[in-house]
Amino acid sequence: MKERIIFHVDVNSAYLSWEAVYRLQHGESIDLREIPSIVGGDESKRHGIVLSKSIPAKEYGIVTGESVYSARQKCPNLTIVPPNYERYIKASNSMISLLNEYSPIIQRFSIDEVFMDCSHFKGKDFLKIAYEIKERIKEELGFTVNIGISSNKLLAKMASDFKKPDRIHTLFPDEIKEKMWPLPVGELFMIGVKTQRKLNGRGIYTIGELANLDRKYIYSWLKMPGLLIWEYANGIENSPVRSISYPVKSIGNSTTTSYDVDNRKEAYMFLLAISEMVGMRTRDLKLCGKVVSVSIRNEEFYSYSHQRKLDVATNSTNTIYETSKKLFDEMWDGKPIRRFNITLSELSSSDFYQLSLLEGYSEKDEKLNKAIDRIRCKYGYNSIIRSCFLHSGINPIIGGVMEEEYPMMSSII
Template identity: 55%
Template sequence: MLIIHGIVLAKSIPAKKYGIVTGESLLEARQKCPDIVIVPPNYNLYMNCSNAMVSIFKEYFPVIQRYSVDECFLDYTNMNKHFGSPIQFAHHIKEQIYKELGFTVNIGISNNKLLSKMASDFEKPHKVHTLYPYEIEEKMWPLPVGDLFMVGRATKAKLHKLGIYTIGELAKTDRNLLYSHMRSHGYLIHDYANGLESSSVKSASPKAKGIGNSTTISFDVEDARTAKLILLSLTETVCMRLRDSNMLAKVISINIKSKDFISMSHQIQLSQATDITNNIYISICKLFDEAWDKEPIRHLGVRVSMLTSNVNTQLSLFDCEKYEKLTALDESIDKIRNRYGRTSVIRASFLHSGIRPLNGGMPTEDYPVMSSIL
């Protein structure tokens, strides 16, 4: 008997036709399509492709906003005189990306970010779509309400209870009725259903408020030791990024999802901000012991926030010596890993455990295909 664990992080266009959706278990996906091909994710590959695509954008655009690993907003204001109409240029850059990088992109065009994003999700792949305000009624309103940005599963269920099944029906619904059931989120999705959104394209990323890592586990974790090993592997990568950013964290939090994907979170505020892996992991274990309800676990996350600069850190006399030793240890390990590879130094507890010593974020696998792209 074949047992499949994990969830669908993204589905291909053919898989979508079988009713496979993001977030469902791989077992459910296999039941819908027995011949489905399941490919493990590799964040490093995605980021390399994303960076290569952005490099092409930088040849043309002064303002680029990276929205996610595979989405960007580009401001075409005053660009017509250089590259022609938005539609003409969209076809040009779409073909350039395919020719130089080997993958396809969909491009959505409109006068605001919401409508351009909605347009980019129309028929795929390798297409250019427009969704200007005068096209909303024809192109967007007939779509299922769940296709609207910011309408997730829970919101969709609430809307269905109100008899709202299409984006057009949502657009014509009384705002006060939506507010009474969903508070301010009702106003937001009503605006979106009518194509109303006014944020500008911003190239500068906001200052990070926190650093986190998480992983979906390929099996049910039913014991604390295994869970804490996975949490340690996540803490290792989070703390390396924290030190690389020259920041300290004062708030530590964890997220646990059961095999039924019921989520619970727990956090603690430290008396002293830190970037030391050992100190943060001690807090992580304490949070886990307080939060876990003994239900089998399928997803774990670690996050640090309330970040401050590590310059001029104030310590008590009694903490100073221990702090210096642990800091020196972390710095030495970071230098070795950066020079010889992320797994060149690992903790003995991971030996023969079957658990990756540094989890989440960017895996270390090499993909030779990238050498022909970048």
């Protein structure tokens, strides 16, 4: 494959930046980016998480994914604003429109990340073009981006994560040894906390130490996921930039029960049935999600919810279900339930995740999900079900689509 020129454009503190720009455009005098502030869930219910933070908030030790309640304890004068996904999609679309002036081959990896195939710039000063793009986004749209440049998507993404904000970095194969190998192994794309601990446990602390392991050794230890991160550590990744849209902000399903659910066993079965639908829809759209949210409504019509951010994005039915069970156990007070909902958000393309779910990854689980999806798509949802639903009176796959949601399964070829 001839060497390509790939840009990875990553919005700095996306949700918070977009929120700040919107508010400034509508008359507010305070820039959220310049004060301790976050975009996050409902503080009063103590279950929301930090989705995006300002640099001043980061200085208080606030991290993305922690609870809003915890963030407030660290910074009593913290400004908290609720998320507005429709607003963020519009901001993202505005950026895509600008980027389309430079390349017709654009892949939305997530709502705030874009890959661009800029190989047609070869022979030209592509760095000058990257700076032009960065400055136009800042001047015309009001927010800043990092742009990583390389010959493949992985290295371009790693480059954009170097020093922030409002920067441009290159990471070509001949720069890997100097720029990437000295970094902590946990900074390599797709390595979560659990995998980092495994690697550290065997004396592997830098990306370079991982890259220089014997290929056969890493495969014998971690199988295909291990081989994949070994390839990433060596800068090996050849997937094309696919011109696909990214219209989905979250994937969720819910059900209202015909009777009061007053025991944990039945509640788990409803969660499993919904997880089946959420997992199928996510895989069908070739996406993965990093935040799992569960909400329930009791017989008194009181609703409450919890959410959790995963180390690594997933589209596994079992992972969604197991996480949902934990969230349910955290919040259920024993009162009869009449409605369940599960939502998967912070979505991104599944391009990099096909074999790389190291956090609890199971190749068998992945293959099983794909096989079951094909059977259900061809013969119907109930053509293959879990035995626990037999004679239970509970549908094995449940999913009323939320109003703001997008398509059900289409087809799988």
